[in-house]
Amino acid sequence: MSAAFPARFRPGDRVRVRLAHPPGHVRTPCYVRGKPGVVERLCGAYPNPEELAYARSGMPRQPLYRVRFEQCALWPNYQGDARDTLDVEIYQHWLEARE
């Protein structure tokens, strides 16, 4: 297997998605940027799609996590059940630790 960045987070870790709007091709949806979530699982490590999109190697591989968000934290005036959650797969370079 080719080189990968070491995984910084484990299931249950509290994280926040970086609030950033870089001008290139980005795989992190706008509506989760800056939002708090919890790591549900580590999915593996894959070539960075934001680099593959420009015909580059995307190496080293970036760890990919399934992160769980509370719907109430994502949408203003969310009408559904307060316990509703949304899982989004997010690459490690978009995540930071949260107290």
Next chain:
Amino acid sequence: MGGLQAGAIDRAEHDHALWEKRVDALLVVLSKKGLMTVDELRRNIEGLGAQAYDGMSYYERWMYAISQTLIQRGVLTVDEVGMRLAALEKRP
């Protein structure tokens, strides 16, 4: 899409036209030959303006993105694509 209001989803099944199947197959061939990635497909589709995006069908967006990628990678030149399109338009 992308967190925007989208309304109801059309769940009706539909057949694909022959050209749509060819576009799909073309991406498979180009990927296997290492000439493009699905990430480039997606980047080029997302680079469409909202008006152009809404004006194209699903596989029209694919065809646009495939041709853009091949031009960006230097597999095809703009002139080659333009000449070929002009020739096809003259075909009865």
